[in-house]
Amino acid sequence: MKGVRIAWRVTRLNFRAQLEYRTEFLLMIAIGAIWQVSVIVFATVLLSRFTGMGGWDSSEVLLIPATRMLAHGLFVLVLGRVHLIGRQIQEGRIDIYLTRPMPVHRQVQLAFFPTNAIGDLTVAAGLMAGALSRSDLDWTAGRVSYLVAAVVGGMLLEAALFTAVASASLRFPAADYWGRWLEELLGTFGSYPLNVLPKAVGGFLTFGLPLAFVAYFPAAVLTGHGHDAGVPYWLAAVSPLLGVLAYLGARLLWRRSLGHYSGVNG
Amino acid sequence: MSGSIDVRGLSRTFHTTVRRPGFTGALRSLVNPERVAKQAVCDISFDVAPGELLALLGPNGAGKSTTIKVLTGILTPTSGTARVAGVVPYEERERNARNIGAVFGQRTQLWWDLPVRESFAILRDIYEVPKAEHAARLKEFDDLLDLSSFWDTRVRHLSLGQRVRSDLAAALLHDPQVVFLDEPTIGMDVVVKEQVREFLRHQVEQRGRTVLLTTHDMTEVERLAERVVLINHGRLVLDGSLDEIRRRFGSTWQVRATLADAHTEVQPLPGIEVLRHEGARVVFGPASCEGADAPTVHQALKAVIERYEVTDIAIDEADLEDVMRAAYVHAEAA
Numbered sequence: 001m002k003g004v005r006i007a008w009r010v011t012r013l014n015f016r017a018q019l020e021y022r023t024e025f026l027l028m029i030a031i032g033a034i035w036q037v038s039v040i041v042f043a044t045v046l047l048s049r050f051t052g053m054g055g056w057d058s059s060e061v062l063l064i065p066a067t068r069m070l071a072h073g074l075f076v077l078v079l080g081r082v083h084l085i086g087r088q089i090q091e092g093r094i095d096i097y098l099t100r101p102m103p104v105h106r107q108v109q110l111a112f113f114p115t116n117a118i119g120d121l122t123v124a125a126g127l128m129a130g131a132l133s134r135s136d137l138d139w140t141a142g143r144v145s146y147l148v149a150a151v152v153g154g155m156l157l158e159a160a161l162f163t164a165v166a167s168a169s170l171r172f173p174a175a176d177y178w179g180r181w182l183e184e185l186l187g188t189f190g191s192y193p194l195n196v197l198p199k200a201v202g203g204f205l206t207f208g209l210p211l212a213f214v215a216y217f218p219a220a221v222l223t224g225h226g227h228d229a230g231v232p233y234w235l236a237a238v239s240p241l242l243g244v245l246a247y248l249g250a251r252l253l254w255r256r257s258l259g260h261y262s263g264v265n266g
Numbered sequence: 267m268s269g270s271i272d273v274r275g276l277s278r279t280f281h282t283t284v285r286r287p288g289f290t291g292a293l294r295s296l297v298n299p300e301r302v303a304k305q306a307v308c309d310i311s312f313d314v315a316p317g318e319l320l321a322l323l324g325p326n327g328a329g330k331s332t333t334i335k336v337l338t339g340i341l342t343p344t345s346g347t348a349r350v351a352g353v354v355p356y357e358e359r360e361r362n363a364r365n366i367g368a369v370f371g372q373r374t375q376l377w378w379d380l381p382v383r384e385s386f387a388i389l390r391d392i393y394e395v396p397k398a399e400h401a402a403r404l405k406e407f408d409d410l411l412d413l414s415s416f417w418d419t420r421v422r423h424l425s426l427g428q429r430v431r432s433d434l435a436a437a438l439l440h441d442p443q444v445v446f447l448d449e450p451t452i453g454m455d456v457v458v459k460e461q462v463r464e465f466l467r468h469q470v471e472q473r474g475r476t477v478l479l480t481t482h483d484m485t486e487v488e489r490l491a492e493r494v495v496l497i498n499h500g501r502l503v504l505d506g507s508l509d510e511i512r513r514r515f516g517s518t519w520q521v522r523a524t525l526a527d528a529h530t531e532v533q534p535l536p537g538i539e540v541l542r543h544e545g546a547r548v549v550f551g552p553a554s555c556e557g558a559d560a561p562t563v564h565q566a567l568k569a570v571i572e573r574y575e576v577t578d579i580a581i582d583e584a585d586l587e588d589v590m591r592a593a594y595v596h597a598e599a600a
Contacts, residue, residue, distance in 0.1 A: 006391045010377075013388070017379035017420070049388045092373040100373075101363040102392050112379065262280060265338060 003102070007110060014113035029193055032076075032119020043127060044190050047134075054196040059134035060223040065191035066131035067147070068215035069124035071154030072186070077117035079159040081109045082166040083183070085145075086176030089169060095263055104258060105251070108166075110167060116206050119188030143222060146240075153240025157214050158186065160246035167250070167257035186211060193220075202230060210246070213239040269316035269351055269443035269476045272322050276346035277500075278307040279307065282320045306332040308500040309346065314493075316443070319470045319477040321491035325594050329500035330480040333597045337478070338368050348432065351443050351476075367437030371449040374421060382417040382424070386439060392439035400439065400526060407435040410465045424514055429457035434465060438475075447479045453480065459568050463489050484586040496593055502594065508586070512562070516590040519563035521550040521570050524578040537561045546577075 018025050021244050043065060088094055088108060091171050097107040137143065161182055168175035194202040194216050207213040212229075217236035218228040229236045235251075273311065284450040308330040314320045322330050337348055339355035339362045339368040348355060349505040357363040368375075376385040388393040389398045408414045416424060417421065424432065432452060437445065447466070451459045463486060469475045470490075481487060485507070487494065494511055504511065525532075528546035534553065537560050542549040550559035550570055561569065563583050571579065 002394070006388070012376070017377075026496065092370065095370065096368075096375045098359060099338045099366065099368045100392060101360040125386055126448075127471060146465050147533055190330055207507050247278065259342065261340075263335060 003106065003252040006102070007106065008100065008136040011113060013056070014110070018113050018115050023089070028115035029119040029122070032116030032118070032121075033123050036069065036120060036123045036187075038187060039069055039127070039191055040053040040123065043130070054193040055228070056193050056225060057136075060219070060225070061193060062127070062131040062134060063219040063223060064193065064215045066124065067126040067150055067154060067219055068150045068186075068190040069120070069127050070091075071123035071158060071214055073117055073124040076114050076120050077159045078115050078155070079109060080117065080162070081111055082159070083162045084176060085166040085169050085179075086173050088175075089173055090264060094261065094263060098261075105254060112211065117146050121265065126151075127231070137223065146218070146222060149240040150215070150222075153243030155237075155243070156247035157210065157243035160243070161186075161209070163250035163254055164249070167253045169262045170254075170257040181207075185209065186214070190215060191226075192216075195228070206231060210242070213242050216229035225243065269353075269474070270345075270349075271314040271320075271444060271476060271478060272349040273313065273333070274311050274347050276336060277335065277344045278336060278341060278342045279304065279305050285422075297541045305500050307343070307497075307511060310497060310500070311346075312350065312495050312502065312505050314466050314476055314478060316476050317470065317474040318464070319479065319490055320465070321487045321493055322478055322480045322499040323369050323487065323590065324503075328497045330497060331448055332478060332500075333497070334368075334448050335477065338366060338446055346481050364440070365440040365442055366444045367440070367445060368446040369430070369433050369437045369448065371430060371447075371452040373523075374429055375436055376421045376429070376432055378422050380422060381420050382413070385421065385432075386417070386436060387509075389436055389439055399441075402442065403439055404435070407438070410468060411435060411461065412446055422530040424460065427454050427456070431458070433464065433592065434462065436588070438469065442475070444476045444478070444480040447477065447481075447497065449481055449511055450469050451481065458469055459483070459486070466490055484590055487590075493573060496590075498594065503596075511550045511593060512586075512589055513560075515589050515596060518583075518588060518592070519552065519566065520582045520584070521566050522580045523548050523550065524575045525563045526577050530574060533573075535566075535573060538569060539567050548574075 015171055018028075043062060046053065046061055052058055082105075086113060087110065093111065094104065094108075097104045100107065132139070162179055164180045165175060165182060168178070189197070189205055189211060194212050196203055197205070202212070215230055217226070217231070217239045220226045221237050221239075222231075226233045226236045278359075281301055281303050281369050283295065284302050286295050286300070303320070309328075310333065312320075319333060322328050322333065326460060337350055338357055339359040342356040350362055351365040353362045353365060355366075363586045373576065376382060377388065379427050380388075386400075386404065390500070391399070395403075404413075413431060413435055416428045419428075419431070421429065421432070434450065438512065438535065451462050466477060466479075467490060470477055492507065493507055494504070495570045496511070497500065504514070532540055532543055532548050534540055535550070537553050538550050541551040550566060567581060569578065570576065
C-alpha cells in the first residue's frame with residue numbers, strides 16, 4: 001500500500017512538473033499521436049478502399065489495431081520507462097536507485113511522466129471507439145470483459161518484451177537498440193490479421209516474437225475467427241493469461257539481470 | 267557494529283572484450299573475441315569505526331568508486347566480504363539502503379523536473395521519516411547549507427553547488443549512520459566547498475556519522491580526514507593517519523637557517539643532511555638514505571636550533587598534494 005501511495009504521489013508531481021512546461025507538454029502529446037500515423041493511415045485505407053482482409057471484415061480487422069494501440073498506450077503510460085533504459089544506465093541513475101529502499105523497477109517507472117502516452121491513448125481511444133461503433137458483434141458483458149482482459153494482457157505482453165530487452169541492457173547496454181527494433185516491428189505488423197502474411201512470417205510473429213498474442217488472437221476469438229487463426233483455439237483464447245505469465249517471467253529475468261548489473265564508469 | 271564499515275579481502279573483477287586494432291582486428295574480435303578479466307579491486311581489507319571520517323584516496327581508476335559501489339549495494343564483489351552497519355550490502359540491498367546515505371558528485375539523486383523540496387518530500391515517504399522529524403532535519407540542514415534560498419527551484423535549473431548541497435541534504439534526511447561521498451565537491455567553487463566541508467564536519471563531530479569519502483582535493487582531505495586509505499590498481503597501498511603518510515612520503519621539507527657565526531663548521535645531524543651551505547646560510551634536508559625513517563620537519567627544526575646558534579630560521583614543507591603525488595608514484599613503482 002505504501003508503494004502505491006508513493007507511486008501515485010511521484011506520478012502526480014511528475015505530471016504537474018510536465019504541465020509547467022506548456023510547449024514541451026503539448027509537443028510531447030502531439031509526438032505521441034503523430035508516432036501512430038501509420039496506424040491511422042492503415043485504418044483509413046482499410047475502411048475506405050477494402051471491404052476486408054484475410055477473410056475478416058474491415059470492421060473486424062479494425063479491432064486488431066484498436067486493441068493493440070490501446071494496449072500499447074497503456075504500456076507507455078504505466079510500464080513504458082523500461083523502453084530505452086540505456087539512457088538511465090548511462091546517466092548512472094540505476095546506481096542511485098540501488099541505494100534506495102525501493103524496488104529498482106518501480107523507481108525506473110517513476111523517473112518521469114510519459115506525456116507522449118496521452119497522445120498514444122487519444123489515438124487508441126478514437127480507434128477503439130471507431131472499431132466498436134462499426135462492429136456488428138453483440139457486445140455482451142462476457143465479450144466486453146474479454147476485450148478488457150485482452151487489452152491488459154496485450155499491455156503486459158508488450159511490457160514483458162521490453163522488460164526482457166531492458167534486462168539484457170542491464171548487462172549489455174548495446175541491447176537497448178533491440179528495443180527500437182522491437183517497437184518498429186510491433187508498429188509495422190501489429191495491425192494486420194497475420195493470416196495475410198507468409199506462413200514463415202506468421203509463425204515467427206507467433207512463436208518467435210509473440211506479437212500475435214497481443215491483439216490478433218484476442219480479436220480473432222472475439223470476432224469468431226479463433227478456429228482458423230493458425231493455432232489451437234484454446235491457445236488463442238488464453239492470450240490475456242499468456243500476457244500475465246510472460247510479464248511475470250520477464251520480471252524474474254529483470255531481477256536476475258539486476259544481480260549481474262555492473263554499472264558504468266567503474 | 268552500529269555505523270561501522272568492515273571490509274575483508276574484497277575483490278571485484280570485470281570481464282571485458284579486448285578490441286584489436288584496425289578493421290581486420292575488429293572483424294577478428296567479432297568472430298573470436300578475446301575476453302580479459304580486469305581486477306578493479308583486489309583483496310583489500312580495511313575498517314572504519316563508528317563516527318570516523320575516512321578518506322579513500324587513489325589516482326583515477328584505482329578502484330575507489332568500485333569499492334564504494336560494493337559498500338552501497340550497487341555491485342556484488344567477486345570475492346571477500348563487506349559489512350556496513352552490520353549488514354552485507356549486496357545481500358540485503360534495501361536494508362542496507364536504510365542505513366546509508368550516498369552522494370555521487372557527478373550525478374544527482376533528485377528528480378530532475380521537480381523542485382528540490384518536492385524531491386525531499388518523496389524521499390521522506392520512501393524512507394518513512396515522520397513529518398515532524400523531517401521538518402526538524404530540513405531546518406538543521408537549511409541552517410548549514412542555506413537550502414531555502416533555492417529549494418523551490420527545479421533541479422534542472424540549479425547551479426552545480428546548489429545541486430550538490432541539495433544532494434547532500436537528500437542523502438542525510440533519513441538520518442543514516444553511514445555516509446558515502448564519491449567526489450562530492452568536484453567542480454565546486456571554494457566558497458561552496460568550504461560550506462560543504464563545514465557541513466560534513468558537523469555531521470561527523472555532532473551527529474556521529476561514519477563517513478567514507480573519496481576525493482582528489484587534498485585540502486579537503488587535510489581539513490576533514492583523520493585517517494586515509496590509499497589504493498592503487500585495486501590494491502591497498504597504505505592505511506594510516508595523515509601524519510604517517512607525511513612521514514612516509516612527505517619528507518621533502520627543507521630547513522633554512524642563518525647562523526650567528528658564518529665560520530661555524532656545519533656537520534650533518536642524525537637523519538638530516540646539509541643540502542647547501544653559503545656563508546652563514548645553511549639549508550638542511552632529510553638524509554636521502556633515511557626514507558620513511560627520516561625525521562619530521564619539526565624534529566629537524568628542533569635539532570638544528572639545539573645544535574647551532576641561529577639568527578633566523580624558516581621551513582619549507584611539501585603540502586599534502588606533493589605528499590600524495592609522492593605516494594602515488596611510490597605505489598606505481600611498487
